[in-house]
Amino acid sequence: MSSFTVEADRFQTPTPDHLEAGRVVIAVVDGEITGVERAGTEAARALAEASADHRVLGDNQVLTPGFIDLHLHAPQWQQNGTALDLPLDEWLFTYTFPLEASFADRAVAEAVYPDLVATLLGHGTTTAAYLSSVHDEATAILAETCVAQGQRAFVGRVAMDHPTGTPDFYRDHDAVSGIDASRRSITDIAAIDAGRGLVRPIITPRFAPACTDEMLAGLGRLAEETGTLVQTHCSESDWEHNYAFERFGTSDTEALDAFGLLREHTLLAHANHVRPSDIDLIAERGAVIAHCPISNAYFANAVLPLPDALARGARVGLATDIGAGVRVGVFQQIHDAVTFSRIRQDGVDARKDPDARGVPDAAIDTVTGFWLATAGAAEAAGLPVGLLEPGRRFDAVVFDLDAPGGVIRHLALDDEARRFEKLVRLAGPHDIAEVWVDGVSVHRR
Amino acid sequence: MSSFTVEADRFQTPTPDHLEAGRVVIAVVDGEITGVERAGTEAARALAEASADHRVLGDNQVLTPGFIDLHLHAPQWQQNGTALDLPLDEWLFTYTFPLEASFADRAVAEAVYPDLVATLLGHGTTTAAYLSSVHDEATAILAETCVAQGQRAFVGRVAMDHPTGTPDFYRDHDAVSGIDASRRSITDIAAIDAGRGLVRPIITPRFAPACTDEMLAGLGRLAEETGTLVQTHCSESDWEHNYAFERFGTSDTEALDAFGLLREHTLLAHANHVRPSDIDLIAERGAVIAHCPISNAYFANAVLPLPDALARGARVGLATDIGAGVRVGVFQQIHDAVTFSRIRQDGVDARKDPDARGVPDAAIDTVTGFWLATAGAAEAAGLPVGLLEPGRRFDAVVFDLDAPGGVIRHLALDDEARRFEKLVRLAGPHDIAEVWVDGVSVHRR
Numbered sequence: 001m002s003s004f005t006v007e008a009d010r011f012q013t014p015t016p017d018h019l020e021a022g023r024v025v026i027a028v029v030d031g032e033i034t035g036v037e038r039a040g041t042e043a044a045r046a047l048a049e050a051s052a053d054h055r056v057l058g059d060n061q062v063l064t065p066g067f068i069d070l071h072l073h074a075p076q077w078q079q080n081g082t083a084l085d086l087p088l089d090e091w092l093f094t095y096t097f098p099l100e101a102s103f104a105d106r107a108v109a110e111a112v113y114p115d116l117v118a119t120l121l122g123h124g125t126t127t128a129a130y131l132s133s134v135h136d137e138a139t140a141i142l143a144e145t146c147v148a149q150g151q152r153a154f155v156g157r158v159a160m161d162h163p164t165g166t167p168d169f170y171r172d173h174d175a176v177s178g179i180d181a182s183r184r185s186i187t188d189i190a191a192i193d194a195g196r197g198l199v200r201p202i203i204t205p206r207f208a209p210a211c212t213d214e215m216l217a218g219l220g221r222l223a224e225e226t227g228t229l230v231q232t233h234c235s236e237s238d239w240e241h242n243y244a245f246e247r248f249g250t251s252d253t254e255a256l257d258a259f260g261l262l263r264e265h266t267l268l269a270h271a272n273h274v275r276p277s278d279i280d281l282i283a284e285r286g287a288v289i290a291h292c293p294i295s296n297a298y299f300a301n302a303v304l305p306l307p308d309a310l311a312r313g314a315r316v317g318l319a320t321d322i323g324a325g326v327r328v329g330v331f332q333q334i335h336d337a338v339t340f341s342r343i344r345q346d347g348v349d350a351r352k353d354p355d356a357r358g359v360p361d362a363a364i365d366t367v368t369g370f371w372l373a374t375a376g377a378a379e380a381a382g383l384p385v386g387l388l389e390p391g392r393r394f395d396a397v398v399f400d401l402d403a404p405g406g407v408i409r410h411l412a413l414d415d416e417a418r419r420f421e422k423l424v425r426l427a428g429p430h431d432i433a434e435v436w437v438d439g440v441s442v443h444r445r
Numbered sequence: 446m447s448s449f450t451v452e453a454d455r456f457q458t459p460t461p462d463h464l465e466a467g468r469v470v471i472a473v474v475d476g477e478i479t480g481v482e483r484a485g486t487e488a489a490r491a492l493a494e495a496s497a498d499h500r501v502l503g504d505n506q507v508l509t510p511g512f513i514d515l516h517l518h519a520p521q522w523q524q525n526g527t528a529l530d531l532p533l534d535e536w537l538f539t540y541t542f543p544l545e546a547s548f549a550d551r552a553v554a555e556a557v558y559p560d561l562v563a564t565l566l567g568h569g570t571t572t573a574a575y576l577s578s579v580h581d582e583a584t585a586i587l588a589e590t591c592v593a594q595g596q597r598a599f600v601g602r603v604a605m606d607h608p609t610g611t612p613d614f615y616r617d618h619d620a621v622s623g624i625d626a627s628r629r630s631i632t633d634i635a636a637i638d639a640g641r642g643l644v645r646p647i648i649t650p651r652f653a654p655a656c657t658d659e660m661l662a663g664l665g666r667l668a669e670e671t672g673t674l675v676q677t678h679c680s681e682s683d684w685e686h687n688y689a690f691e692r693f694g695t696s697d698t699e700a701l702d703a704f705g706l707l708r709e710h711t712l713l714a715h716a717n718h719v720r721p722s723d724i725d726l727i728a729e730r731g732a733v734i735a736h737c738p739i740s741n742a743y744f745a746n747a748v749l750p751l752p753d754a755l756a757r758g759a760r761v762g763l764a765t766d767i768g769a770g771v772r773v774g775v776f777q778q779i780h781d782a783v784t785f786s787r788i789r790q791d792g793v794d795a796r797k798d799p800d801a802r803g804v805p806d807a808a809i810d811t812v813t814g815f816w817l818a819t820a821g822a823a824e825a826a827g828l829p830v831g832l833l834e835p836g837r838r839f840d841a842v843v844f845d846l847d848a849p850g851g852v853i854r855h856l857a858l859d860d861e862a863r864r865f866e867k868l869v870r871l872a873g874p875h876d877i878a879e880v881w882v883d884g885v886s887v888h889r890r
Contacts (some may be wrong), residue, residue, distance in 0.1 A: 080852070081870040082863045118733065122850060238799050253837050273795045297784045301793035302802065326780060326870045328852045335771060339742045343785065344793040349804050350718045350747035354683050359794050365530050405874055405890075406565060407525070407773045418527045425526040425771045429850055430875050445850075 002439065003029040004053035007039055008063035008398070011420055012387050014373040016310060016364075021416035023099075026063075027051065028394045031439030036389055060402045060409075061433060062423060064125025064370075065386050066152075066395035068377035069320050069330035070290035071269040073143050074130045075100040075109075076323025077116040079431060084298040084324060088237060091299070093167060096323065100133045100158075109138035113145045120151065121443040123329025123429045126395040127152040127383060127434070129231055129267055129290070129319070131204055134158050134172055139185050143192045146199045150442040152385070152395060154267075156204030156231055157185035159219060161373070165209035175214035182219060186228055200229065207233035207262065208252060209243055220260025229382075230261050231290075235269035238301050241273035242336040252280035262287050265382045269319065272300040276312070285311035288380040289371065293336040295321035304339070305343040306364055317377030318369070328429075331397075334369035335425045366424040393438050399423060400433040400445070447884065448474040450496035452484055453508035453843070456865055457832050458816040461755060461809075466861035471508075472496065473839045476884030481834055490791040497630065500696035505847045505854075506878060507868060509815075510831050511571025511597075513822035514765050515777035516676070516714040516733035519575045519587050520545045520554075521768030522561040526670055529743040529769060533682060536744070538612060541768065543814050545578045545603075554583035558590045565596065566888040568774025568874045571840040571881070572828060574596040574676055574712055574735070576649055579603050579617055584630050588637045591644045595841060595887040597830070599712075601649030601676055602630035604664060610654035620659035627664060643883060645674065650706065653697060654688055658704075658877040665705025674827075675706050678733075679713035681747050687716035698723035710827045714764065717745040721757070728758035733825040738781040740766035748789040751782070751809055756781070762822030765813070773874075777841075779814035782871045837874035838883050844868060845878040845890070 007025045014020060023039035025047045028284045037044035037080040048054045057063060076096060083095050102108050120128055128146075130153055132139040139157040144151040159182050161172040172178030182203055189201040205219050223230050235252045245254035253274055256262045264286035271289040274282065282289065291304050302414025309316050318337060320330050327333045341364045364372075378386025384396040401423075402409045407425045435443035452470045459465060468484035470492045482489035493499045502508060521541060528540050547553050565573055573591075577584040577600055584602040591598040604627050606617040617623030627648055634646040650656045652665050668675050680686040680697045689697035698719055701707045709731035716734040719727070728733065736749050754761050763782060765775050772778045786809045794803025809817075823831025830840040846868075847854045853871045880888035 079863075080867075082866050084870075085808075085865070103832075119852060127887065238795075241795075294784065297788050297791075301791045301799060303788065303793040305795075328871075340788065343742050343748065343788055346742075346746045348748040348789040348807075349681075349792065350686075350750075354746060363530075384825075407564060418524075421527050421529075422525075425529075426773075428873060428875075443674075 003027070003051070004055060005048050005051035006055045006057065006063070007048065008057035008061065009059070010063045010388055011423070012065055013367055013375055014387060016371045018369040019367045019417060019420055021420060026394070028387055028439050031393050033388060033390050033392050033394050036130055057397065057398060060364050060400065062201045062401065063388065065374040065388055066397055066435065066437060067124045067128040067329065067331040067373045068317060068381065068383070068386065069120070069125045070129045070267055070288065070317040070377055070381060071292060071319035072130060072322040072325065074113060074116055075103045075133045075138070077112055080323040080328065081326040088239065090300045097167050097170045100395065102358045103133040103135050103138040104139060106137045109141040113142050113437045114149070117145045117151050119328060121149060122432065124331045124397040124432050124435055125329055126397070127381070127385065129154040129202065129381065131156050131231065133157050134160060134181070136184060137190070137205070140188050140192060143189045143199050147192055147196065147243060150198070150437050150440050152197045152383070152437055154202040154229060154231065155199060156202040157182055158204050158206050159215055160206040160210035161215045162210050162212050165211070172215070175212050175218055178215050179218040179222060182419035183222055186226055202229045202231050205232050205239065208247070208255060209240065212315050212392065217257040224260055224264060229265055229267070231267035232256065232261065232269070234271045235273040235278070236300055238273065238304060251275060251278050253281055253362050257281060257285065265380070267381065269321065270296060270300055272296055272302045272304045279309050279312045279314050286315065288315040288317060289308065290319040291316055291337060292321035292324070293321045293333050294326045295324035297340060299324060303340050305362065306341055307361055308335065315380035316372060317380040318373040330373050333375055334366065337372065338364055338366055338369045366421045370424055387411055394436055395438065396436045397432055398434040399427055399431050401431070403431045403433070403445070448472070448496070449498035449500060450493050451502065452489070452493065453502035453506065454504070455508045455833055456811065456868070457510055458812055458820055459832060460501045461813040461821065464812045464862060464865055466865060471833055475883050476838050478833060478835050478837050478839050481528045495740065502843060503715045504843065507844045507846065508833065509842050509844065510819040510833055511842055511880065511882060512569045512774065512776040512818045513572040513762060513826065513828070513831065514565070514570045515574045515673070515712055515762040515772065515822055516737060516764035516825060517573060517575060517767040519558060520548045520578045520583070522557055522691050525768040525773065526771040528562055530653040533744045538643050542612050542615045547719045548578040548580050548583040549587060549811050551582045554586040556819055558587050559594070562590045562596050564595045564773060566594060566880050567877065569776045569842040569877050569880055570774055571842070572826070572830060574599040574647065574826065576601050576603050576676065579605060579626070581626060581629060581633070583657055585637060588634045592637055592641065595643070595882050595883055595885050597828070598644045599647040599674060599676065600626055600634055600644060601647040603649050603651050604660055605651040605654050605655035606657050606660045610656070614764070617660070620663055622655050623660050624663040624667060628667055631671055647674045647676050652685065653692070653700060654685065661704040661706065668708055669705055674710055674712070676712035677706060677714070679716045680718040680723070681715035681745055683718065694721060696723050698726055702726060702730065710825065712826065714766065715741060715745055717741055717747045718769070724754050724759050731760065733760040733762060736761055736782060737769070738778050738785050739762045739764035739771045740769035742785060744769060748785050750807065751786055752806055760825035761817060762825040763818040775818050777873065779811065779818055782817065783809055783811055783814045804836065809870065811866045815869055839881055840883065841881045843879040844872055844876050846876070848876045848878070848890070851876045
């Protein structure tokens with residue numbers, strides 16, 4: 001049994017509008033948080049005294065929950081942040097699909113994935129929902145890498161068989177073989193995780209345009225049969241949104257539902273163009289919008305109606321959408337999500353009347369943004385993390401406010417809310433001193 | 446005489462739409478670039494052989510011009526990136542003015558400014574146009590700090606005397622004393638620079654709402670009399686834009702012009718709400734729009750019509766607007782400028798028809814963004830930097846593509862344009878190996 005206690009200044013957000021700040025003592029046994037007490041109390045002293053391994057973080061450090069990236073493409077790591085000016089289909093066919101296809105060679109996966117996972121851990125991403133490629137071997141290597149480095153992850157073998165929505169050189173031979181491979185990957189990944197509960201399979205129809213009806217329906221049945229989580233893209237752009245109406249006669253959301261893919265905790269990347277009725281359906285099914293701020297700025301033609309989605313009861317979490325991610329850590333996209341929501345509210349064109357320029361009440365603040373990357377994302381994905389409180393797993397990040405070359409050190413600020421805002425907006429990977437997943441230290445600067 | 450040559454892979458942008466990439470040998474004598482030759486040529490070999498101090502950068506490093514920040518508030522350094530959700534006037538009166546007022550104590554300036562200047566140099570900002578506070582001493586300390594650390598800078602003692610636009614505890618006693626103090630600061634800063642040509646004074650009426658007519662007119666006369674550059678804010682938000690019409694019966698731009706402040710190289714921060722006729726006037730006078738992407742997202746209620754401003758012949762450069770800057774280095778705001786221009790083009794609200802959503806042809810790419818922070822800003826401010834070519838001063842940044850913890854190392858990309866895009870979007874201060882100003886190494890990681 002591994003157990004320790006840690007005393008630290010903690011920031012966490014139990015709800016989208018509530019920041020909890022203050023010094024606490026946290027007890028961890030075999031990766032689970034078994035107790036949290038306010039520092040300075042008798043109960044906190046008792047926790048610390050009963051501990052054989054008591055650690056105390058300094059005033060210049062802050063402890064937060066680990067950050068959860070609900071959507072990223074592992075085999076796009078090398079191209080991250082490039083060619084973003086292109087239209088999505090050109091970006092995919094010219095750059096992305098050839099790059100993903102190269103993961104047929106296991107040596108490519110062995111070279112790239114350890115670097116990707118280590119880099120994400122170093123950025124504070126303690127949980128990642130990965131789309132892999134169509135390849136069994138590369139997908140297994142990604143899962144093995146997560147286990148080896150101790151990152152909590154969903155790993156999804158991508159299914160894509162549509163004859164016009166995918167290129168000749170990179171697709172499943174047909175729906176049956178794609179469904180079979182998806183089924184195999186569920187077993188493979190369970191074997192790789194070996195009961196740790198750290199790395200889980202996730203059924204991954206790429207997106208409707210890349211999949212035949214047979215594939216979509218088969219994967220829906222596979223999800224039902226195995227109880228495996230699902231991830232895909234939904235109504236990302238005008239093009240994808242309209243495509244669904246043309247092909248299915250319904251919205252993308254409704255089509256996914258009809259194929260049995262809109263399930264509890266299904267991760268829907270983007271969803272910028274969903275209608276209010278789609279949001280209601282997403283909320284009803286308990287599915288999740290994985291909000292990708294930077295990627296959406298380039299490929300989505302609109303900014304997600306975030307407060308509206310939350311008000312309608314939809315689950316929402318944050319995501320990087322690497323390789324369209326630019327900012328590698330989902331923590332770093334919190335500021336972007338906040339900023340873009342503000343641009344959505346204020347609008348872009350000064351020639352228009354202020355009232356006609358933007359969308360009222362569209363802005364979120366850094367507290368909501370932080371929640372989207374921690375407690376909100378954890379609830380969305382059904383994971384017992386996202387808050388440092390009893391009964392959850394200890395996934396946590398230690399920020400060093402005085403890191404060499406850092407810019408968050410001027411925290412001679414008078415209240416916790418401003419300290420928090422400064423941390424969220426300004427901290428980068430070099431300000432992260434240590435990262436914990438499941439009670440294990442997985443990264444130290 | 447100090448002289449050296451350096452061989453390196455160089456990225457630079459002579460125009461907003463042209464990236465120059467390739468390996469060169471650059472000769473520097475007493476801070477001036479005296480020769481540039483393509484590596485591998487006979488002329489390059491001759492340059493290197495004639496050099497007593499020849500340096501060769503590796504394939505994993507890139508040399509670029511230094512970056513120019515055309516607008517930031519030095520005494521707001523401690524609050525950078527905080528309370529951005531507030532309306533501008535509340536942000537100013539609750540947080541900013543009290544903080545700036547604390548620089549009446551020279552000990553505050555001595556504690557803060559060396560950290561600010563060192564941090565900016567570490568982020569690759571080789572030139573900064575600073576607004577200081579109203580204080581003679583603190584302003585002198587800022588100028589001395591720039592000289593001591595070797596940063597190229599404009600340092601402007603802020604003038605502000607309006608009885609309602611400024612708080613009791615932080616303003617010039619009256620216009621005459623503000624103009625006198627501005628005049629003194631010109632002499633003081635010239636003495637501190639002592640002929641180096643590195644640090645220059647700049648006349649700084651804060652913005653129209655903070656200054657009486659007498660102050661604005663007096664500073665206009667001071668600029669004309671002394672030939673000193675001017676900086677101020679212009680049509681930042683709906684509020685500031687409308688304020689000018691109410692007070693002056695003209696636009697902010699026209700009012701500044703009437704007071705003699707719209708001069709060659711006058712730096713106008715923000716200018717998001719300027720009308721086409723204002724842009725034409727700015728272009729005619731040779732004045733400059735200092736574009737502050739992140740700050741504008743919070744305080745400006747609109748996104749600058751950047752391609753339109755450039756097409757109309759206005760000078761434009763990039764700026765951080767610290768303390769509303771978040772990203773400390775102007776280099777890091779290039780990606781933001783590009784992203785926000787894309788959001789301006791595509792619009793924000795999916796419920797609107799795509800054609801009615803945004804503003805056509807509003808997007809810029811990373812090449813234009815880079816130009817705005819280098820060659821464009823240099824031309825805008827009238828400085829012989831911004832390109833690594835003969836006759837210019839050697840202000841330069843060395844990026845390390847394999848820096849520890851960096852994310853730009855996957856440059857196994859097939860063309861220079863994508864390598865460049867990845868560098869611009871993803872590089873952070875920890876990827877900067879060395880910074881040069883005026884031929885002197887001023888920062889090494």
